Amino acid sequence: xxxxxxxxxxxxxxxxxxxxxxxxxxxxxxxxxxxxxxxxxxxxxxxxxxxxxxxxxxxxxxxxxxxxxxxxxxxxxxxxxxxxxxxxxxxxxxxxxxxxxxxxxxxxxxxxxxxxxxxxxxxxxxxxxxxxxxxxxxxxxxxxxxxxxxxxxxxxxxxxxxxxxxxxxxxxxxxxxxxxxxxxxxxxxxxxxxxxxxxxxxxxxxxxxxxxxxxxxxxxxxxxxxxxxxxxxxxxxxxxxxxxxxxxxxxxxxxxxxxxxxxxxxxxxxxxxxxxxxxxxxxxxxxxxxxxxxxxxxxx
Amino acid sequence: xxxxxxxxxxxxxxxxxxxxxxxxxxxxxxxxxxxxxxxxxxxxxxxxxxxxxxxxxxxxxxxxxxxxxxxxxxxxxxxxxxxxxxxxxxxxxxxxxxxxxxxxxxxxxxxxxxxxxxxxxxxxxxxxxxxxxxxxxxxxxxxxxxxxxxxxxxxxxxxxxxxxxxxxxxxxxxxxxxxxxxxxxxxxxxxxxxxxxxxxxxxxxxxxxxxxxxxxxxxxxxxxxxxxxxxxxxxxxxxxxxxxxxxxxxxxxxxxxxxxxxxxxxxxxxxxxxxxxxxxxxxxxxxxxxxxxxxxxxxxxxxxxxxxxxxxxxxxxxxxxxxxxxxxxxxxxxxxxxxxxx
Numbered sequence: 268x269x270x271x272x273x274x275x276x277x278x279x280x281x282x283x284x285x286x287x288x289x290x291x292x293x294x295x296x297x298x299x300x301x302x303x304x305x306x307x308x309x310x311x312x313x314x315x316x317x318x319x320x321x322x323x324x325x326x327x328x329x330x331x332x333x334x335x336x337x338x339x340x341x342x343x344x345x346x347x348x349x350x351x352x353x354x355x356x357x358x359x360x361x362x363x364x365x366x367x368x369x370x371x372x373x374x375x376x377x378x379x380x381x382x383x384x385x386x387x388x389x390x391x392x393x394x395x396x397x398x399x400x401x402x403x404x405x406x407x408x409x410x411x412x413x414x415x416x417x418x419x420x421x422x423x424x425x426x427x428x429x430x431x432x433x434x435x436x437x438x439x440x441x442x443x444x445x446x447x448x449x450x451x452x453x454x455x456x457x458x459x460x461x462x463x464x465x466x467x468x469x470x471x472x473x474x475x476x477x478x479x480x481x482x483x484x485x486x487x488x489x490x491x492x493x494x495x496x497x498x499x500x501x502x503x504x505x506x507x508x509x510x511x512x513x514x515x516x517x518x519x520x521x522x523x524x525x526x527x528x529x530x531x532x533x534x535x536x537x538x539x540x541x542x543x544x545x546x547x548x549x550x551x552x553x554x555x556x557x558x559x560x561x562x563x564x565x566x567x
Numbered sequence: 568x569x570x571x572x573x574x575x576x577x578x579x580x581x582x583x584x585x586x587x588x589x590x591x592x593x594x595x596x597x598x599x600x601x602x603x604x605x606x607x608x609x610x611x612x613x614x615x616x617x618x619x620x621x622x623x624x625x626x627x628x629x630x631x632x633x634x635x636x637x638x639x640x641x642x643x644x645x646x647x648x649x650x651x652x653x654x655x656x657x658x659x660x661x662x663x664x665x666x667x668x669x670x671x672x673x674x675x676x677x678x679x680x681x682x683x684x685x686x687x688x689x690x691x692x693x694x695x696x697x698x699x700x701x702x703x704x705x706x707x708x709x710x711x712x713x714x715x716x717x718x719x720x721x722x723x724x725x726x727x728x729x730x731x732x733x734x735x736x737x738x739x740x741x742x743x744x745x746x747x748x749x750x751x752x753x754x755x756x757x758x759x760x761x762x763x764x765x766x767x768x769x770x771x772x773x774x775x776x777x778x779x780x781x782x783x784x785x786x787x788x789x790x791x792x793x794x795x796x797x798x799x800x801x802x803x804x805x806x807x808x809x810x811x812x813x814x815x816x817x818x819x820x821x822x823x824x825x826x827x828x829x830x831x832x833x834x835x836x837x838x839x840x841x842x843x844x845x846x847x848x849x850x851x852x853x854x855x856x857x858x859x860x861x862x863x864x865x866x867x868x869x870x871x872x873x874x875x876x877x878x879x880x881x882x883x884x885x886x887x888x889x890x891x892x893x894x895x896x897x898x899x900x901x902x903x904x905x906x907x908x909x
Contacts, residue, residue: 314656420760470755482791548887552883555879
């Protein structure tokens with residue numbers, strides 16, 4: 268799943284060439300981003316000063332074989348003028364050390380900037396970060412916030428390689444790398460919460476949400492899907508549409524799920540267990556309440 | 568607009584507003600932290616009764632070596648983090664802290680202590696946001712904001728949790744903390760970006776005949792999971808908490824018995840002395856002086872009931888989360904059954 272506008276680029280991974288390059292780390296071919304990193308970048312962009320056309324910062328994460336997982340990010344001060352670019356290195360170091368204390372596993376993997384233009388300064392900053400990510404190629408993630416007219420919001424990731432007969436820091440080629448959003452399943456509900464918040468007209472939602480409400484939403488979504496499948500199947504049966512064997516196979520696998528367990532009295536047993544637990548929970552709470560009240564009575 | 572200028576923090580807090588970024592930050596930290604007690608600081612501003620939490624950062628885990636040392640390094644960590652955040656125009660005033668918990672059982676001595684310190688130092692006394700990891704994993708991200716009640720704070724300041732103090736302050740576990748309404752807010756930029764992510768992007772090469780295309784955020788149905796794996800752990804924790812409570816109660820009753828015994832001894836002594844004096848007066852002798860009883864008999868101070876109070880609160884929270892799981896489980900079971908009989 269690409270993050271952002273689709274591109275027609277083919278990403279070819281060259282075969283590892285012999286022993287000569289065995290020790291050199293391979294360039295990442297795949298980059299994943301955690302929502303926290305992304306949202307921090309957006310927040311940083313929101314808090315920029317008027318004079319800053321774009322903001323940059325450091326990406327932290329972990330490396331696997333040839334995949335880089337960006338897990339968080341922090342803002343770094345920098346200034347760009349027509350003549351020069353400056354990055355506050357002390358600041359970058361301090362922030363990294365602070366961050367490292369809490370998440371010891373996360374290391375510097377590269378940098379981000381907002382906006383999608385790559386220029387000489389990008390190459391210079393890239394050069395700086397390549398020194399920070401010793402032995403590993405630095406990655407560059409550019410986040411287009413979609414604020415400017417005519418630009419689509421999206422995320423792109425690049426690695427760099429030197430260009431020219433004499434490698435100079437201000438010359439490099441940025442090679443796009445596929446990037447996608449990745450998060451743990453357990454964090455999914457947080458994103459759902461934000462999504463529904465973002466969709467509401469006031470951009471706010473109150474907590475806590477009742478469990479039942481969320482179940483209702485899911486069940487409605489499922490029934491909506493069933494309706495869509497049903498419409499499709501009817502269309503195929505009546506000959507209005509040509510059936511796709513792959514879809515048929517998927518439907519068979521999904522809907523053929525066995526519910527034998529439920530029918531063979533499993534339902535009643537599970538029901539009794541659940542009721543028992545519910546009873547127990549209420550009993551425990553009642554006891555706790557009673558004993559906290561009893562503590563309030565003075566010995567006569 | 569005059570209301571907005573609130574130097575003395577006189578407008579009471581009516582609501583806490585949590586930014587979308589903080590939501591993800593807390594969830595990530597809570598999930599990744601090695602123990603279940605991930606905590607960190609909340610930064611933001613209060614405006615006209617609404618406390619806007621706009622940023623947060625995690626605090627390092629205490630590795631329980633020197634309490635003093637770790638407290639110092641944690642303070643240093645905070646200070647330099649705040650300085651750094653200020654440089655990039657982020658909010659840098661601490662408004663409270665967050666605490667991760669599992670199964671709703673967040674009552675703990677350290678939480679109360681930290682919050683009591685904050686209540687003195689921070690504007691509006693600061694808030695604590697409690698995030699329940701297990702509930703989030705079940706598909707309902709839950710955040711709640713609390714502050715200490717005035718009654719509890721009063722008792723805490725006097726560090727007096729004897730029975731009479733509890734009665735005076737009418738303290739039970741439910742009156743330790745009061746909940747502050749909490750809202751989640753996403754700023755327009757974030758809403759827009761999320762919208763783009765969730766929107767079906769037209770994948771050029773896929774042959775999706777059925778769907779509307781793939782979205783970066785596909786549907787998730789973890790809510791509908793019928794599995795009841797968490798219940799066993801919940802039950803175990805309840806049993807453990809009840810055991811702890813019993814031990815604590817045992818200690819308390821042992822101590823109160825000891826107090827009663829000492830007191831009886833002292834009273835006995837006083838009564839005896841009085842009797843003796845009476846006989847001496849009757850015989851025409853000078854009465855013996857009334858000695859200071861408290862010096863002769865050490866009556867131990869009445870034990871603090873705070874620990875047992877907190878344990879009860881924990882049991883109640885665990886029971887509530889178990890009850891919640893059971894009742895939603897019931898709904899899901901009937902839903903599944905209805906689906907299978909059709």
